[in-house]
Amino acid sequence: MDLLIVESPAKVKTIKKFLGKGYTVEASMGHVRDLPKSKLGVDVDNDFTPKYINIRGKTDVFKALKSAAKDADNIYLATDPDREGEAISWHLAQMLGVDTDKKCRVVFNEITESAVKQALKKPRPIDMDLVDAQQARRVLDRVVGYQISPLLWRKVRKGLSAGRVQSVAARLVCDREKEIEHFEPEEYWKITAHFEKDGKTFDAQYYGKKGKQIKLKNKEEADKVFKESKPGPFTVQTIKEGRRTRRAAAPFTTSTLQQEASRRYGFSTRRTMVLAQQLYEGIELSGEGTVGLVTYIRTDSTRVADEALTSVREMVAEKYGKDYLPDKPNTFKTKGSAQDAHEAIRPTSLDRSPTAVKESLNRDQYRLYKLIYERFLASQMTPAVFATLTVDIDSNGHVFRATGSKKIFPGFTIIYMEQSDTEEESDDQEDIPALAEKDEVALKELAPTQHFTQPPPRYTEASLVRAMEEMGIGRPSTYAPTISTIINRGYVEREKRILKPTDLGMLVNDLMTGYFMDIVDYDFTADMEEKLDQVEEGRIRWQDILKGFYPSLQSLIENADKSLEKVKIPDEETDEICEKCGANMVIRHGRYGKFLACPNFPECRNTKPINETVDVKCPKCGGNVVVKRSKKGRMFYGCDRYPACDFISWDLPHDKPCEKCGSFMVVKERKSGEKIIQCSNKECGNRYEAEPSE
Helix, strand or coil, X not given: CEEEEECCHHHHHHHHHHHHHHEEEEECCCCCEECCCCCCCEECCCCCEECCEXXXXXXXXXXXXXXXXXXXXXXXXXXXXXXXXXXHHHHHHHHHCCCCCCCCECCCCECCHHHXXXXXXXXXXXXXXXHHHHHHXXXXXXXXXXXXXXXXXXXXXXXXXXXXXXHHHHHHHHHHHHHHHHCCCCEEEEEEEEEEECCEEEEEEEEEECCEECCECCHHHHHHHHHXXXXXXXXXXXXXXXXXXXXXXXXXXXXXXXXXXXXXXXXXXXXXXXXXXXXXXXXXXXXXXXXXXXXXXXCCCCCCCHHHHHHXXXXXXXXXXXXXXXXCXXXXXXXCXXXXXXXXXXXXXXXXCHHHHHHHCCHHHHHHHHHHHHHHHHCCCCCXXXXXXXXXXXXXXXXXXXXXXXXXXXXXXXCCCCCCCCCCCCCCCCCCCCCCCCCEEEEEEEEEEEEECCCCCCCEHHHHHHHHHHHCCCCCCCHHHHXXXXXXXXXXEEECCEEEECHHHHHHHHHHHHHCHHHHCHHHHHHHHHHHHHHHCCCCCHXXXXXXXXXXXXXXXXXXXXHCCCCCCCCEEEEEECCCCCCEEEEEEECCEEEEECCCCCCCCCXXXXXXXXXXXXXXXXXXXXXXXXXXXXXXXXXXXXXXCCCEECCEEEEEECCCCCCEEEEEECCCCCEEEEECCCCCCCEEECCCCC
């Protein structure tokens, strides 16, 4: 009997079905060893040797793994196919006494029967270069966090943290906020001409004079053009017809999947990765059992395996016809900083269409799978083709330009269109009536409008991921946890889809840029990622990175400790009046988040919870439902008229009563993220899946 160890129980269920009775399959439940939480855990005087300990709370997992290993003929380590997965396999080998030089490591890019069985035929030794690259990142992050964070505790407030990548991500958000604050808008004017020809209307924008584009900077310039051009006549000067093509986007990488899911569905990066992980690890399909639906989800490559390319081209030809199939497979340029260790994210089988598996997926799993499936299929289709038309109309030397385009061949857009961070632009633009040169068109209205340049937009999770990727900050596996960290730490807050720095985030960023600029420098962080890649490639020792970095870090910390005065974060005053002493209460931060406190502490110790109102009326009395917390920090919902009204609910009440029994409905969220509207009356049993707006 052979033992195969994977990371998650979901994979165990999927892979057991493939391998049958000759294998025992166990899960490590992620990492099994790590640096201790209570101390640095790195011997900086002894070549930065990390001091790993078994992770607390996993005793039962260790016992199960050791018991299974004891009776196994062969032990195969099949953790995720990346640096972190390689490191987990190495830690498992250390714990179970497996010789890392022997062929014990099994790697597969998708969890399908053929992929798993093929991988088991080609085991290899553990790749210590990959392990060292992960160790380097872990030790670097530990050294930075455990050296700078205590300084922040002493000088600012307990509980703050600084991380090598998280501080840079927070800086991006803070720097953008400063750009917005310091932005000085510049005035400019547009003049729109509304024309009519043969009963059809169309618009043209002021372009300039004598073929040269002119930007109108103020009202005086706009008025001059208006006065000179309005008398007309307005005569068609030139007509240019052309063709424009739009190529399909590449199949998804981790970054582009997170961006598109955010733009299209409003998913957070964390939500996207949770759903993608579920699709990768395996879904129970009717008639098939548990099957992995997509390939490995942490990748920066757009490369596709030859077998998959053949499969997708056959489907395009069969389903859409030869006009939609390019003569050669479409290829896409991978970014220079990409590791290119894995394929792009794609379906494991095109035979499993989104429609075919829909009944086995929850709503969000289906939407993400459909996105991955259609993006991959579209990536190997011909471009969309548009007919373009540009018409210049002259009036007394002033030119107004009308542009239009019309899709004449849909190409890949027949199944997929990529979303934009800004308002989506239509490919089918203005419909311009038939015109010929020297035709006169009737002016209906000439409309000058004042405009001002706008500051750069605040980041969304999608645009922040794109910025991090473009600047080389982090890698596919780090984008989502980095963004989650800066939000959870209270440095950045999410307002709908917009990321905005908090006052605390701005303060900590100012301290970091003032005293640790070398750490939060964008180029330095990108260069560090490149050095980690060089460790993975076996070109440098990971300890050498630490040796070059640590002395300068120590110097920065010593300087900051001497120079930085203790910073007091001013309390945010509210309109809430303390009923004990009459002072305006302030917002303080505690173990369970924000609360109201009297500013006259310790003379007055009055505190109150901050009741966040939800958009639902109390089912009992019609008052406002507010978010509250129990003494143990558990969130619940209650009426703001308490104690006059004693309504409480552990689940968010819904604004519509049950149509069967009249009781109030509640919103329940499953671990998968799927939302269910359910009657609070357990005897009723009425329930249904929530709509997107609920």
